[in-house]
Amino acid sequence: MIGIFDSGIGGLTVVKAITERIPGYDIIYFGDTARTPYGNKSPETVIEYAVQDTTFLLNNGAKIIVMACNTASSVAFDIIEKRFDAPVFEVITPAAELALESSRKMAIGVIGTRATVKSGIYEKKIKALNPGARIYSVACPLLVPLVEEGWIDRPETAMIVKKYLHPLKVRQIDTLILGCTHYPLLKHVIQRKIGKRINIIDSSTGVAGKVEKFLKERPDIDSLLSKNGKTRIFVSDVTDQFAKTARVTLKQNVLLEHVKI
């Protein structure tokens, strides 16, 4: 199976992107809802959680790992990749590449959690590909709780988005990376506030292309993956609100299976 994990429910945007891009593959998802969110916690703590999440997925049949969480991708990818034998994918590099393809002025904005922005990972990745690019990052810690509360089309959310995006507007970026799996649910609000000419890059879609390309190049690994079109969603805590957010994200009814890790 393709194993995908996230700090909570938001990573289901990556499940959606992968099942749309390469339908038929069986997916096992783990959302760490008992300890969500990761984005305001320290790198050490996020690394510890990411190791546990990965171990759970591998122990339950995953043959490749997708870190759907930007925060975990930012601070834990190198360690996860070294520590485990399975191929590991993160959401940062594909988003950085898509942003560079899209940007004409090479002026790119990034919004993410406090931990993601503090890690400076998007700057590093983008500068490694194009040292001349200018990158402006803003931490938007309140957007995750707003999405999790379902406050998508509320005026308060629009005000908060506007306030967060202000420093990027004055920098005249032409491309904006949504560096958190929760943010695609706010894309229409973000587009309205940043301006309709700005290209918005969704970090959940880039990684799906990477996985597709990898599986084409590596039939040996592709053959390890079962293809019955089944998705199982495990979470470390179940509440009505988590179930509701999952339903909104995947646009279908979902069964959340509770597991302790």
Place this chain on the structure above:
Amino acid sequence: MIGIFDSGIGGLTVVKAITERIPGYDIIYFGDTARTPYGNKSPETVIEYAVQDTTFLLNNGAKIIVMACNTASSVAFDIIEKRFDAPVFEVITPAAELALESSRKMAIGVIGTRATVKSGIYEKKIKALNPGARIYSVACPLLVPLVEEGWIDRPETAMIVKKYLHPLKVRQIDTLILGCTHYPLLKHVIQRKIGKRINIIDSSTGVAGKVEKFLKERPDIDSLLSKNGKTRIFVSDVTDQFAKTARVTLKQNVLLEHVKI
């Protein structure tokens, strides 16, 4: 020592209330910042965490336990009290009593996390004391992240507070319980939006009086408590933001000691 725990940093409002009410007692505090917040998680998960938090405090010298967290008090108090020998205090009952003393119309509002409100604990406690009282509860899940971000005096916060309080305003309450240790930091905003004639009951202050009374009645237990005026603050995760919130709450510099539980 007096052991106090909370889901995170907010419970330091209880530390402050206790050190002001009965100065000199040594305090050991545990804030579960690696898994914060508790308020949007299930009762089962919060109970598990509360048992671990209590065990940590007792293993490190606490002789009495104060559950500074409204969410934990709501869903885990009965289990904690049964499971451990030490005296255990929660923040709900004292706040309910203060509210009944303060209310003339016996129309009381309660704001809290989703888990606290869903538990119905304030209704139960208040109705047990006065079956004629009317209680109206509203879950305000965004207030904890707003406080943790330090968005205290922002217009967005005032708008969100106003929206949450609207159903209580139309009920013509005369008393409002702040059923979450984070909310006292927003008290001035809440007072402005709910109206200056409404009595606001802070759940962190009531419990301090309970502890004082108990220790006067039980010199055998009081004698077990060391009194060097020292407070040690342990947290399961350390970040700059947690340290900043702790400083704002206690209005002094604090050392956060990292511990894994």
